[in-house]
Amino acid sequence: MPELLDLHGRTSKALRALAEAAMQRHGLHLGQDHLLAALWERDGRTPGEIAAAVRVTTPAVVKMAGRMVTAGWITRRPDERDNRLVRLWLTDAGQALREPVEAARRQLEDQVTAGLTGDERAALLSALTKVHDTATALLTEPTASTDRDGPPLADR
Amino acid sequence: MPELLDLHGRTSKALRALAEAAMQRHGLHLGQDHLLAALWERDGRTPGEIAAAVRVTTPAVVKMAGRMVTAGWITRRPDERDNRLVRLWLTDAGQALREPVEAARRQLEDQVTAGLTGDERAALLSALTKVHDTATALLTEPTASTDRDGPPLADR
DNA sequence: GCGATGTCGTTAACCGGTTATCGTTCTGCT
DNA sequence: AGCAGAACGATAACCGGTTAACGACATCGC
Structure with missing residues (x-):
């Protein structure tokens, strides 16, 4: 097993487990914080825009967003001008997650380095x-x- | 977004995509090569032993092994002495994958470094x-x- | 205006992961 | 021998990912 690939993979798994635990304290699954971060940066993005920003596929965003709508962090509304488009908007609860989640990520960065x-x-x-x-x-x-x-x- | 966590995550995703493509050329999903590697090292391991070696959970191994049995790379047999145990054994096809898969991983390591x-x-x-x-x-x-x-x- | 092409989200099926639960078997103690 | 606890794999439900396919809508060129 090649050395860097093995080490990188093991490190990735460990970091993800830590991040998952940190996000779980706020009720989030790992990955949902990335979607939220894209909306914190610019609210009202389409699933395709978020997918490009987060570097995953649109179906991944759509599926995740569905659960986050159910959880009350975001809402989904059609675009006013283009009926193909859906836009995702933060709720107050989604906005309120910003500070604690970003703080948790910063803390994790400090800890592991x-x-x-x-x-x-x-x-x-x-x-x-x-x-x-x-x-x-x-x-x-x-x-x-x-x-x-x-x-x-x-x-x- | 913290710097190292972001970079590590993005790198991880890219490396995994490369590894996935490399494994796919041999008909494997990423992760299955890890299970095979554990058996190449010691054939006849139990799902629990493989899970520990690969650092995933037993249900993950059981599920993956099911697909690999179907694909013809491994077989599953009960242990001779302890009826709780199942042991996974490489088929000839599973053995034959060793050289090309290990070569592909080494090549990928050389390329990215x-x-x-x-x-x-x-x-x-x-x-x-x-x-x-x-x-x-x-x-x-x-x-x-x-x-x-x-x-x-x-x-x- | 109309048809061809492009864009978008949605859905299904697949995948590797996790936790929780359960039934079966084994082990150790009395 | 009998019982309690431990060990094991199997299963279900959940998750974030992928690709493929499709219908609806928008755009472009004639």
Whole structure:
């Protein structure tokens, strides 16, 4: 098992578990915070816009949004001018989640990086950015071993 | 959105998409290669043993194994001595996947780290190991903000 | 104005994950 | 031998993801 892929995967799983626990304290599933963050940034986005911002597919957003409408954090309304479009809007409860959820994410970031010096953190960000950019480029270019394009850019 | 968590998450999604594409060329879903790897290492393991080795839950292994039995890569047989136990065994087809799948993972590792110098790679592994160890420790210790223990160690 | 094409959300089916629950079997103690 | 507790896998329900397909609506070109 290749070293970086293994370590990155294990770290990802651990970080996700921590983030899941942190979000759960606010009644959220991991991932819902990303959808909310997109609306905190600009309320009234369409599922397609959110999907692009969060780097998932539209059906993923639609399904998640359905549960979040039920939970009372967002509402769904058709666009006034284009009947194909639906727009998602934060409720007061959804707005109220912003400060505690962002604080929880910041706290988690501080906790997991507490063991790094400033230089180590900078080197980690720099190297990880290179890996991310390389991986992203591989995803968007046709591969020599197949006839079809790679899958679309995946980001989370 | 905190910087390292965001970058790590985006990188994780990109790497997983690449790995998924690579596994798909062999008919595998991402994750199934981990289960196979556990059996390549020691054939005849129980779902619980595989779950522990791969750091997921037993139901996850049971469900995945069901599909892999159907696909013809593994078979399931009861243990000879303990009727509670089931053991999963590689088929010839499952064995035959080892070399190409391991080669694909190694190739992917080489590709995504191609942009790093030796020092950068070493620094990345070192810092990421620290983050992983910190996150893992946070997962296994009771948190001051809640009464219950954190979720079990998550690894993938 | 009309038809072809593009855009959008919705739905279904699939996937790997999780927790909770249950029935069966095993182990250890009396 | 009998019982209580532990261990195990199976199942259900839930979750966030994916791809494929479809109907409705909008846009574009003739």
